[in-house]
Amino acid sequence: MRDRLSATLRLWFAPQRLREEGTTPDYRFSLANERTFLAWIRTALALVAGGIAVDQFLTDLRWGVRTAVATVLLAGAALCAVRAVNHWVRCERAMRRGEDLPASRFPVLLAGGTAFAALLVVAVVVFGLAGR
Amino acid sequence: MSGEPPRDPGAQPERTWLAWRRTTLTCAVSVALTVRVALADPSGPAVAAACLGALAWVGLLVTAHRRIRALARSRPRTMGAAQTLGALACVLVLVGVGGMMLL
Numbered sequence: 548m549r550d551r552l553s554a555t556l557r558l559w560f561a562p563q564r565l566r567e568e569g570t571t572p573d574y575r576f577s578l579a580n581e582r583t584f585l586a587w588i589r590t591a592l593a594l595v596a597g598g599i600a601v602d603q604f605l606t607d608l609r610w611g612v613r614t615a616v617a618t619v620l621l622a623g624a625a626l627c628a629v630r631a632v633n634h635w636v637r638c639e640r641a642m643r644r645g646e647d648l649p650a651s652r653f654p655v656l657l658a659g660g661t662a663f664a665a666l667l668v669v670a671v672v673v674f675g676l677a678g679r
Numbered sequence: 680m681s682g683e684p685p686r687d688p689g690a691q692p693e694r695t696w697l698a699w700r701r702t703t704l705t706c707a708v709s710v711a712l713t714v715r716v717a718l719a720d721p722s723g724p725a726v727a728a729a730c731l732g733a734l735a736w737v738g739l740l741v742t743a744h745r746r747i748r749a750l751a752r753s754r755p756r757t758m759g760a761a762q763t764l765g766a767l768a769c770v771l772v773l774v775g776v777g778g779m780m781l782l
Binding site: 595627 | 773
């Protein structure tokens with residue numbers, strides 16, 4: 548477990564080591580993997596923007612609630628970006644080795660979190676919980 | 680050189696460099712938010728945070744520019760640590776900037 552973790556971490560900082568393994572896949576597959584990576588980076592950047600926006604514009608909320616929501620969004624952004632690098636490395640390695648692409652629970656977690664937040668907003672709007 | 684390399688019918692390099700462009704644009708939105716905050720309330724930490732955010736954006740622009748130039752080759756190589764860690768560093772700096780704005 549620890550060996551695998553340190554091996555993956557080394558690949559993060561030196562992805563050129565990937566070239567020592569397996570065969571180079573069709574460059575189009577690597578480019579598709581790169582675009583997926585960039586899509587996750589954009590998701591992370593959007594979460595950062597959301598965190599800042601919540602803190603700056605939802606000034607009707609109590610300080611504690613506002614800061615908590617913003618912190619969750621910012622932490623999600625950091626997690627999303629770190630995972631983007633990790634998933635890119637794992638996909639690239641799997642393609643070089645000719646293995647199946649790694650399955651991941653992360654999209655479900657993110658989708659669940661988004662759905663939960665959306666339902667929360669619906670509840671707040673419908674029941675008029677937002678102050679006054 | 681014997682003329683143009685054969686065109687990739689899937690336009691993969693073009694799609695990839697557009698993805699880099701989209702990413703720098705998304706980053707610009709986040710940075711614009713921090714700049715707006717700094718302009719509305721020009722206190723020391725807010726201005727410092729906005730400057731840091733702008734610096735992160737420039738870093739991502741340079742990373743994207745270099746990657747886009749590498750993509751112009753006929754068979755682009757897989758991206759390396761400069762791109763993955765550059766993008767990661769940019770997001771983490773912006774998370775830090777967001778944290779500074781919370782204080």
